[in-house]
Amino acid sequence: MTTIDSSQDHAGRRLAAADAELLADSIRSAGLKVTAPRLAVLRALTVMPHSNAEALFGAVHADLPGTSLQAVYGVLASFGTAGLVRKIEPAGSPALFERRVGDNHHHIVCTRCSVVHDVDCAVGHAPCLTPADALGFDVRAAEVIYWGLCAQCQLDTSNP
Amino acid sequence: MTTIDSSQDHAGRRLAAADAELLADSIRSAGLKVTAPRLAVLRALTVMPHSNAEALFGAVHADLPGTSLQAVYGVLASFGTAGLVRKIEPAGSPALFERRVGDNHHHIVCTRCSVVHDVDCAVGHAPCLTPADALGFDVRAAEVIYWGLCAQCQLDTSNP
């Protein structure tokens, strides 16, 4: 009974359908079967990047009430290995997910409100891939997390 | 009954005692009370940096069988807030601890065997503290984790 296109109103129908097709295509071309939970997770991730599994479950569950939290974990795991999403794990936070993959961008996290933004590399191209001394390691990736106060929290803490 | 100096043999005694005094001093000068579990954790951390709480508990428990895992967590938490140890949390790993604090060095983790080494900053002084665009954030810290294969694992995987 659940249709894959979750739009109910006439106005948004055409757009949502096209959107669903795009989402479906990226799932298919990653070599995965297209299912309603997968579409719902991918759509949620488009609207709210840097979300954790719980938050995505909330969003998905609103559209598709039958979906379980474990299904969301399963979808995210398959998306992860298929290269469709990237998982980031800032210290002290549950894992967050985003659709922006393939470029090596980094993240900046607010120590007060935990908001996360993408940031491009500090220095030129594939910047941080060169430690001063790699100690014999074959370095494959560099992950940078900046910590600080976001603009809003700077205001909030200076005017308490 | 448990003495703070855990050395039992004559040969190592003088050195171990001096060592214990050094450890005790750093704990005291961080404003914390000196206790047997704290000395044991700090000593273990000196011998095996980049250890997790469980591993430290193992080492501590060998010297000081009465010590609980929760005590180790408590010691690590107090050391952390006192600035005596640094906690690192690589993705997919329990938290690791090290005594090297105050410099902003980074880490390189083997994706195969999980060994961790310290690496100095990629570029000059306080290097990674400048993202391309900080998006209004007041950036306070940058954490870099390099991922790759350690020298040993490169050998192991090319000669299977």
Add this chain to the structure above:
DNA sequence: CATTTGTTTTGAGTGAATCAAAACAAATGC
């Protein structure tokens, strides 16, 4: 040595994630 303050033990509890088996749905071939 008595007191105060802070630490450790003991035991329970939490959040985030994983695992396994059975039920189910999408893609494929007939």
Add this chain to the structure above:
DNA sequence: GCATTTGTTTTGATTCACTCAAAACAAATG
């Protein structure tokens, strides 16, 4: 179209790393 195969999702239990709280205890201070 329908049956089969393959892969996904549900359900339910379980694990791991860690946190919390109260009582017992030990270090520092006077």
